[in-house]
Amino acid sequence: MGRFAGFRYREIIKRLKRFGFVFDRQAAGSHEVWFNAAANRYTTIPNHPGDMPDGTLRAILKQAGIDPEEFLKK
Numbered sequence: 001m002g003r004f005a006g007f008r009y010r011e012i013i014k015r016l017k018r019f020g021f022v023f024d025r026q027a028a029g030s031h032e033v034w035f036n037a038a039a040n041r042y043t044t045i046p047n048h049p050g051d052m053p054d055g056t057l058r059a060i061l062k063q064a065g066i067d068p069e070e071f072l073k074k
Helices: 009-018 054-064 068-073
Strands: 022-026 031-036 041-046
Touching (some): 009 054, 054 068
Antiparallel strands (some): 022 031, 031 041
């Protein structure tokens, strides 16, 4: 398991809020779009039960423009 394994939706959202992201709108199905006005960036987050797959979390961070190391610190 990678360092990004074991993160659940609620923990990811909590950390994204610390980076300035706010809920923007509901997307298709169980996905949500979050927005950071300061960085003018959007990211889509699946709201699924269980742990977020490592690759999915890395894609969310890349889309949000967040350094993975910084994400782990917050």
